Amino acid sequence: MSEPVRFGVIGGSGVYQMKSLSNVEEIDLDTPFGKPSDAYIVGTLHGQRVAFLARHGRGHRISPTRLNQRANIYGFKMLGVEYLIAVSACGSLQEALRPGDIVIPDQIYDRTRLRGLSFFDDPDVGTEGLVAHVSVAHPFCEYLSEICCRAVEQAGATAHMGGNFVTIEGPRFSTRAESLIFRQLGMDIIGMTTTPEAFLAREAEMSYACMAHVTDYDVWHETEEAVTVEAVIRVLMQNAQVALEAVANAIEQLANSGPSPFADALHDALITDKKTVPQEVIDRLELIVGKYFER
16 A cells, blocks of 8 residues: 555444545455455545454454454554554443443453464464564553543543453353353453454554443343343444444544554564574564564
């Protein structure tokens, strides 16, 4: 592309398009990790070029476990994205986090088991031979998270800054026993897609934050009905306009931002002796690691 796209939005359940974009074009990408979930919708919003991707594909065609998250994040990197805002549906594990509220989480608890979690461990693509131990003690960008929180409040919704987000495998919802255990562990919200999305964004040296839309009380609540797809969709449709307005507010606030605070996240993460790294691995991961290898 002639002009890098610095800002990206990845929409989850119920958020499959951004009608507020102008000068729109669809960009279909192939990445070293395969095809992303859908074409990227690139357009202008508040004078900024923004790339939007429907996480599950338009029409919600791809199950959480089957998402090619490596391709999704790498595709944003190909477009030049430095700041990535995720919009996700979640269940609440705490009474105070009500359906219709939006949580900006600051921590992740990973309970997945079937997903590739890194760009550096994909034998099918051939990225073995280079090991990176990236720091994710704080998996969300604090700067971007604060902007997202203000943007949600500006849109008139109830925002909660901070929270522990547990990611489960899916596509099924939790059992009641699981839900109660997550509460005992101190989790606040539950969803199916933030892992490995946040970790891959860090490896790609992007700032990443999540607007998690509470749709239900999962299955732990004594007086509320257990979560169903119908209930989730009902709340998502009510919140869809708020979600899009909040994203637009965030892009406006980001307009004059400098480079991502995580632009050098891999600087101290690459542990492999650089002289031993196969050239083909460097070539495949050029957009992520190229600057760390002398030509």
